[in-house]
Amino acid sequence: MSEKVSRLQHLRSVRAWLLWQLRRTDDTIAELERQEAAAQRATRTSPPPPRGWKLAMRRAGGDGTGAAPDAVHTGDCGMAGKNTRPLAREQALRAITEDGVTACPYCRPDTDLGVL
Template identity: 45%
Template sequence: MSELPPDLPRLRTLETWLVVSLDRVRQRIAEVETREAALRPVRVLPEGPGWVLSYLRVGGRPVVDSIHVGDCRMAGTHTKPISRDEARHALTADGIRACEICRPDSDLGILD
């Protein structure tokens, strides 16, 4: 690397030039990233079910446990996707309980 100027005015000039150059480089990087992002394919994940019916295993047989919002992690591994109408019916007419964490009854407009 070459020697830097010994006096303050030339050092300040050099500093200004470097700052301006760095700003131009960063602007160009942002432009290229934007262009490349626009060309990159977007992977759309499939939307999960709105509601799920959760089962417990009792004596090796499935027993209905509760209704959950589709992305509730409390639903467990034994689930069945259901429609909005099926979820409303299960909570009201069938007497199946709503998950106390995700509260599907609130999303469905069912009041206690």
């Protein structure tokens, strides 16, 4: 019941399949080139944001004293808590070196600031 396929018909089928595979490969290459070009444009156009610092404040005491500085953190440190205020590089450096505020032992802003 099976018909014999001629060698020519078989080769034409293989050629059609290879052309289909080649088109798929070309489409994949084109997509990867578009993604790579977009990634290169993104790195050229947007420099990394400057690293920020923040000052974590202790809560006000029950004796009526105001909030006091607790520690200096990098801007992306999750250990700072909610009661923080942003600092410029010079302010963070001064807080650690002159004002005696401790540096966070987790994010180590003193390393980024060149204090160590």
